[in-house]
Amino acid sequence: MGKALRSDAERTVMTILEAAERVLSRNPAASMEQIAEAAGVARTTVHRRFTSRDALVEAMTGWAAQRFAEAVAAANPDSTPPLVALYQVTANVLRVKIDWGFAMSRAQDADPEIARIHAEVAEICARLLSRAAGTGLIRSEVDLEWARRVYYALIHESAAEPEGDPDAMATRLVDTLLRGIGADRGL
């Protein structure tokens, strides 16, 4: 980590990151030129701030991973009652995912440090689901790994078309996750 950047440079970096997310989420193959244009900045400036294209994407995924981890941690997923935590985590994560969908989708083939953050979050999520199963919130015959995958898939789908506020989206999401779309049939 070189020197601290001057305030205007810091602002430029952030502007570029946001523009890159906007452009790349629409077209993952977009050029640096298009990103620079969207950021209202010269192409050379982008190259000055980020050594390479990969470095830019890496910076994006790193930033997003950070916010992702914060969003999950802020919901106290290990100490709050499972159902409450589930809502809270969902709403918080949706807020991040809506703005950083592309960056978050790139976590797998990124820096090991970033992959670690995501793995850690995944584990927190697994623990939360496990606690939920323990309190009878989740049917005992449900495979928890499958449950986690479904949860992630619903978040992904939900964030793809933001509508209304994240809290309402979270409510619908958790409701669907727990009850599905079917009618409650007699047992």
Place this chain on the structure above:
Amino acid sequence: MGKALRSDAERTVMTILEAAERVLSRNPAASMEQIAEAAGVARTTVHRRFTSRDALVEAMTGWAAQRFAEAVAAANPDSTPPLVALYQVTANVLRVKIDWGFAMSRAQDADPEIARIHAEVAEICARLLSRAAGTGLIRSEVDLEWARRVYYALIHESAAEPEGDPDAMATRLVDTLLRGIGADRGL
């Protein structure tokens, strides 16, 4: 549509399509070179059979869309009882999606004709869900467009990690779709 191809050329085309799916699903930015290599064919041959990279991808999406439509139609989704049709459609589509995941994901920004096929399938799916709601299979307060999105998302997630036979996957999927992962709480 030029002349009919000779049998060996026809085989080559199919080999390339399958190799392209395999390669591109792992790395969407893979080069023609890599695709040719995976197909066990010279790069020039790929270019002979497909005018451009886009043409190749287009051919893939077209082929996949065809099989997709067939898979759905084969389940008689408009005449079979909703619950049966849902299982049947799911199993059939999973079989296609497992092998043509990349090609199917490219339907949106493809040829209008291909987009039309997918739109038609989506409508069939919407009708099926509507019938399911009519028979009380789906809770009345559930938004059917959201239901369709969730259904698609589950298929996508399921096909991402094929395990066991498609029928078992379909069973788990439909179960999750209708009942969610939560316990059946008293009403």
Place this chain on the structure above:
DNA sequence: AGAACTTGCAACATCAGTGACGCAAGTCTG
């Protein structure tokens, strides 16, 4: 068998995207 077709190979042309540099003009910061 013979005509028509297909493929691999090698060579070539092109092009878009990437990345680097220096300089003049503008912006921060102490």
Place this chain on the structure above:
DNA sequence: CAGACTTGCGTCACTGATGTTGCAAGTTCT
């Protein structure tokens, strides 16, 4: 205010991917 930093612009070099062509060797079809 003065020095340090940042940016836009023009320019250049480089690379990898794309797409084409001609020809010799092999395959299909009748």
